[in-house]
Amino acid sequence: MKAPDDTLSTALQKLREQHVRITPQRKLILDYLMNHENHPPVEEIYKELAPQMSSLSLATVYNTLKLFVELGIVIEIPNENGGVRYDFFGRPHYHAICENCGKVTDIYDPNLPQIDGMLQNTAKKQSGYTFNACHIELYGICPECQAKGVTLAS
Numbered sequence: 001m002k003a004p005d006d007t008l009s010t011a012l013q014k015l016r017e018q019h020v021r022i023t024p025q026r027k028l029i030l031d032y033l034m035n036h037e038n039h040p041p042v043e044e045i046y047k048e049l050a051p052q053m054s055s056l057s058l059a060t061v062y063n064t065l066k067l068f069v070e071l072g073i074v075i076e077i078p079n080e081n082g083g084v085r086y087d088f089f090g091r092p093h094y095h096a097i098c099e100n101c102g103k104v105t106d107i108y109d110p111n112l113p114q115i116d117g118m119l120q121n122t123a124k125k126q127s128g129y130t131f132n133a134c135h136i137e138l139y140g141i142c143p144e145c146q147a148k149g150v151t152l153a154s
Helices: 005-017 024-035 042-052 058-071 112-127 143-147
Strands: 074-078 084-088 094-098 104-107 137-140
Touching: 005 024, 024 042, 024 058, 024 084, 042 058, 042 084, 058 074, 058 084, 084 104
Parallel strands: 094 137
Antiparallel strands: 074 084, 094 104
16 A cells, blocks of 8 residues: 555654654655555565665664654564564554464554543553553454454463
């Protein structure tokens, strides 16, 4: 799915506001994440983008993703084998994750900001923590695995 140009512009503006230089490598990685909802690991991002830019290194991809996570425009999603997958978070959403195959699906809900706020308020009251982010993940069985007869463990 192609991300709207205004979404890319908004993300680039956020980088500029944080005085982050917009390098060709950073723009390429950001554009890739915005246009791929497969929540790829760093190695897959590098493998897909390296042929397009000879100056791109695996270290650059790691460092760029770390920066994007720190700025809140990309989030890390732990995967089933202990690794990490990455997701552009320019439009708030939560995730449905298949417990069988590990597939991650983005779920958009107009009520998410209110739900997020309620969860953070409850957590603050119970723990005393202050929060800057909340990521919701729901675990179940995806339609493809259900079609293969996989069911939820009781």
